[in-house]
Amino acid sequence: MYACYLGRNIDLISVVVELAVDVMSKGRLLYEISLKEAIRYANGDPVEAWLNNLLCLDCGEKLTSTLKDNTGGIAPAPDLCQLYYVNRDTLFAFHDSTEKFLQRLMALYVSSHYKNSPNDLQLLSDAPAHHIFCLLAPYDPNSGRVPEILCVIQVCLEGKINRDIVMRGLSRGLKPSGDLIPWTISQQFCESNFGELSGARIVRIATHPDYQSLGYGTRAIQLLHKYYLGQIPLNIPVGVKVPKPTASKAADSSSESDSDEEGAGHSEEEEIEEIPDNLSDNSDEEEIATPPPKKSKRADKSREEENSSKSKLLTEKVERRSSLPPLLSRLSEREPEKLNYIGVSFGATPKLLRFWKKVGYLPVYLRQTMVSV
Numbered sequence: 001m002y003a004c005y006l007g008r009n010i011d012l013i014s015v016v017v018e019l020a021v022d023v024m025s026k027g028r029l030l031y032e033i034s035l036k037e038a039i040r041y042a043n044g045d046p047v048e049a050w051l052n053n054l055l056c057l058d059c060g061e062k063l064t065s066t067l068k069d070n071t072g073g074i075a076p077a078p079d080l081c082q083l084y085y086v087n088r089d090t091l092f093a094f095h096d097s098t099e100k101f102l103q104r105l106m107a108l109y110v111s112s113h114y115k116n117s118p119n120d121l122q123l124l125s126d127a128p129a130h131h132i133f134c135l136l137a138p139y140d141p142n143s144g145r146v147p148e149i150l151c152v153i154q155v156c157l158e159g160k161i162n163r164d165i166v167m168r169g170l171s172r173g174l175k176p177s178g179d180l181i182p183w184t185i186s187q188q189f190c191e192s193n194f195g196e197l198s199g200a201r202i203v204r205i206a207t208h209p210d211y212q213s214l215g216y217g218t219r220a221i222q223l224l225h226k227y228y229l230g231q232i233p234l235n236i237p238v239g240v241k242v243p244k245p246t247a248s249k250a251a252d253s254s255s256e257s258d259s260d261e262e263g264a265g266h267s268e269e270e271e272i273e274e275i276p277d278n279l280s281d282n283s284d285e286e287e288i289a290t291p292p293p294k295k296s297k298r299a300d301k302s303r304e305e306e307n308s309s310k311s312k313l314l315t316e317k318v319e320r321r322s323s324l325p326p327l328l329s330r331l332s333e334r335e336p337e338k339l340n341y342i343g344v345s346f347g348a349t350p351k352l353l354r355f356w357k358k359v360g361y362l363p364v365y366l367r368q369t370m371v372s373v
Helices: 002-026 046-054 094-111 118-126 165-172 180-189 214-229 297-309 352-356
Strands: 082-086 129-135 147-157 198-207 329-330 341-344
Touching: 094 147, 094 198, 118 180, 129 214, 147 180, 147 214, 165 180, 165 341, 180 198, 198 214, 214 341
Parallel strands: 198 341
Antiparallel strands: 082 129, 082 329, 129 147, 147 198
């Protein structure tokens, strides 16, 4: 009786499985659709390909990891990885190897944040106060291959604001663009002297999606702290000039996606100093009736030749540099800027708060309004 009952159950189960497979085969089918036809260009238009390559719009396809193939499928230990300073002049020189490095760097930006635009690339290339650091796995410089980027950090130098400028801005309720942390602290805590300090703000930190939660981001920030604290001794080879840190900082518009702060424009109208025109003298001491001296054609011709030899703006030919500094520099090969603090501004989530507290940061200010995005 028991055996017969069990057999009927087995037959019933087999029938149900066959019916389920039949229904699944005849049910709805899901298709994956991808939009590849261009909207503003024809298919295969070279202008579109050139624009995508120039602005790194298709850099997501370059995010293919080759590290595991070279290391036998084992990711290196974070303690073996080193942080390097990236020279932006060489990075944007449009060389074959540097262009591959730039494409991979922008691919990390795209994969780590939901909000990206070509303005981020322009800010990264033109803003004088921004610097790039990359955490790389151990590699052989003589191998001829582009190293794998494990983590990238974008740093913006801030501060060194005159106290009078801070007081005038706070009295008018204005918050100029740029210098996010100094203006926020000065406004919220009424500390007008804080703007005079020199600091750095971590604008972005992006880790390779294949190597997240492995300690590479923590390792990169720890090395960045040691670098700015002066705990990494300088080791400059003989005959190599030490790159001096940038002392002057332009007020760039801090519209990065990670800051979540919109600039309010410039608070002060710039005072334009009047420069006297040497071509027209309107002084009261000279008489208007005085006839101008006669000018010979030979003198005019020599003056034009002299001016043309001094100014080569119209005849200048844009050419590639014959020699560029190395793309990557060890932290021991570059003198760090003198800083009083290092900060970060981000959208508060429990996961991010735990991460930044783990690497030694303390929450100072929490905005009382919700993020617009």
